[in-house]
Structure formats: structure tokens, C-alpha cells
Amino acid sequence: MFSLWFFGVTLAFxxxxxxxxxxxxxxxxxxxxxSRIQETDQAWKCWQEGYRPSKVTSSKVHExxxxxxxxIERLLRFDQSTAVLFLFTSSSDNGNLRTDFTIQSNRxxxxxxxxxxxxxxxxxFAGRENDCRLADLSVPRNRLxxxxxxxxxxxxxxxxxxxxxxxxxxxxxRLANAxxxxxxxxxxxxxxxxxxxxxxxLDSLHTLDLSNNRLRTLDSTHWSMPKLxxxxxxxxxxxxxxxxxxxxxxxxxxxxxxxxxNNWNQTWLKSVQ
Numbered sequence: 001m002f003s004l005w006f007f008g009v010t011l012a013f014x015x016x017x018x019x020x021x022x023x024x025x026x027x028x029x030x031x032x033x034x035s036r037i038q039e040t041d042q043a044w045k046c047w048q049e050g051y052r053p054s055k056v057t058s059s060k061v062h063e064x065x066x067x068x069x070x071x072i073e074r075l076l077r078f079d080q081s082t083a084v085l086f087l088f089t090s091s092s093d094n095g096n097l098r099t100d101f102t103i104q105s106n107r108x109x110x111x112x113x114x115x116x117x118x119x120x121x122x123x124x125f126a127g128r129e130n131d132c133r134l135a136d137l138s139v140p141r142n143r144l145x146x147x148x149x150x151x152x153x154x155x156x157x158x159x160x161x162x163x164x165x166x167x168x169x170x171x172x173x174r175l176a177n178a179x180x181x182x183x184x185x186x187x188x189x190x191x192x193x194x195x196x197x198x199x200x201x202l203d204s205l206h207t208l209d210l211s212n213n214r215l216r217t218l219d220s221t222h223w224s225m226p227k228l229x230x231x232x233x234x235x236x237x238x239x240x241x242x243x244x245x246x247x248x249x250x251x252x253x254x255x256x257x258x259x260x261x262n263n264w265n266q267t268w269l270k271s272v273q
Contacts, residue, residue, distance in 0.1 A: 219243035
């Protein structure tokens with residue numbers, strides 16, 4: 001009798017377990033698209049303006065599909081030893097996706113991780129050597145709260161895009177070595193501080209986007225940006241003035257915040273527009 005009762009309990013437990021397993025929600029799938037270029041010829045060292053991978057020594061991989069978190073993480077662990085370009089984007093709602101990525105120095109020329117659930121970005125360096133290859137670092141629409149350590153060693157940067165993240169502060173002097181920087185995109189963050197403690201020469205910079213942040217003060221006194229043409233600072237609703245700003249110092253900027261989304265001091269605004 002006991003054995004029959006035990007069998008019945010075991011059977012009921014087994015059925016319940018099967019039902020629990022069968023009712024578990026399916027794994028979330030995320031739509032993705034990526035391109036990667038592998039360059040087998042690694043004799044060259046530093047990136048130069050106009051660089052294009054040779055068709056003879058390079059191959060391109062392009063893939064689009066739907067994958068689980070594990071699939072996305074596996075894509076992000078590609079071999080960087082011969083890769084020069086990696087562009088990833090997703091059209092999914094990636095609220096539940098959590099990833100991180102480590103950039104190996106002097107490998108990639110262009111890296112774009114767009115809407116990949118990125119929470120942490122790291123850079124690795126061998127000794128004191130700077131990275132003279134990475135020209136485009138774009139990580140928009142993620143959940144990054146800080147700029148990675150070592151970004152000051154990316155000497156070949158032409159474009160840096162951290163828009164639509166969760167940054168609270170940005171120290172411009174960390175880009176002092178990126179003298180060829182052309183675009184700095186920091187819009188749609190949570191910036192309360194954009195600091196420049198000492199003079200910085202970004203003589204190639206033509207686009208600076210600080211829009212849709214939480215800036216209350218901004219000081220351009222130490223900026224040297226003679227080619228600055230596009231300057232977005234709208235939707236910082238507590239910003240009243242920009243220290244050190246004048247038409248003479250930024251002659252190519254035709255005006256900013258035309259919709260008046262900031263709390264401008266009107267006397268100051270008329271003097272600089």
C-alpha cells in the first residue's frame with residue numbers, strides 16, 4: 001500500500017513538474033543586424049585619413065536575424081585580432097538586454113554598437129602604447145553611465161558618439177590627444193557637468209551636440225574650436241548663459257537653440273547671436 005501511495009505522489013509531482021516546464025515563457029528574441037570586415041594584412045599600424053580595407057586581403061560578413069541574449073553576447077565576442085570594422089544595430093526593444101564589451105587596442109578602425117543593451121564598455125591596452133587605429137567609436141542608444149577609462153589614449157578618433165545613454169558628466173580634457181576629432185555627439189544623456197579645466201585644442205571639430213541634457217552651467221573659455229559649425233545645446237532648460245562665448249571665437253556657428261528651449265538670459269543671448 002505504501003509503495004502504491006509513493007508511486008502516486010511521485011507521478012503527480014512529475015506531471016506537475018512537466019506542466020511547470022511547459023508553461024515557462026519562451027526566451028526573448030532580439031532582432032539584430034551586423035557587418036564585420038576582417039583584414040588579413042595587419043602589417044600596417046596606424047589608421048590614416050581615407051583608409052579603405054583592400055579587397056584582396058579583406059572579407060566582409062553581413063548577417064541579420066533574431067537571437068537570444070546568449071546569441072547577442074556570442075556575436076559581440078568576435079575575434080578582434082584581424083577585424084577592422086564591426087557595426088551592430090538592433091531595432092528591438094532591448095529593455096531586458098544586458099551586455100558589456102571590451103575593445104582591444106590597435107585592432108578596430110570603426111566600432112558601432114547601436115541599441116545593444118550595453119551597460120559597460122572597457123578598453124584594454126598593452127603597456128603605455130596608445131591606440132592609433134580606432135577612428136570611429138559609436139555606442140548610441142545604450143545604458144552607459146560613464147566614459148570608459150583609457151579613452152584619452154585613443155589618438156586617432158574622428159567621431160565619438162555616446163548619444164542616448166545615461167552619462168552624468170563628461171570631462172573634455174580626456175580628448176586632448178584626439179586632435180583630429182571632428183564630431184562629438186553627447187545629446188540625450190543626463191549630463192549635469194561638461195568640464196574643461198584647461199585649454200584644449202580641437203582644431204578639426206565641426207560638430208558638438210550637448211542637447212537634451214541637464215546642464216545648468218557651461219563654460220567655453222578654454223575651448224579652441226575654430227572649425228566648429230554645428231553646435232546643439234537646446235533642451236538644457238536650466239541653462240542661462242555660456243561662459244566665454246562670443247561670435248569672434250566661434251565665427252562659423254550661426255546660432256543655437258532657435259526654439260528657445262533653454263532658460264536664456266535674453267540680454268546675453270542677443271549679444272552673442
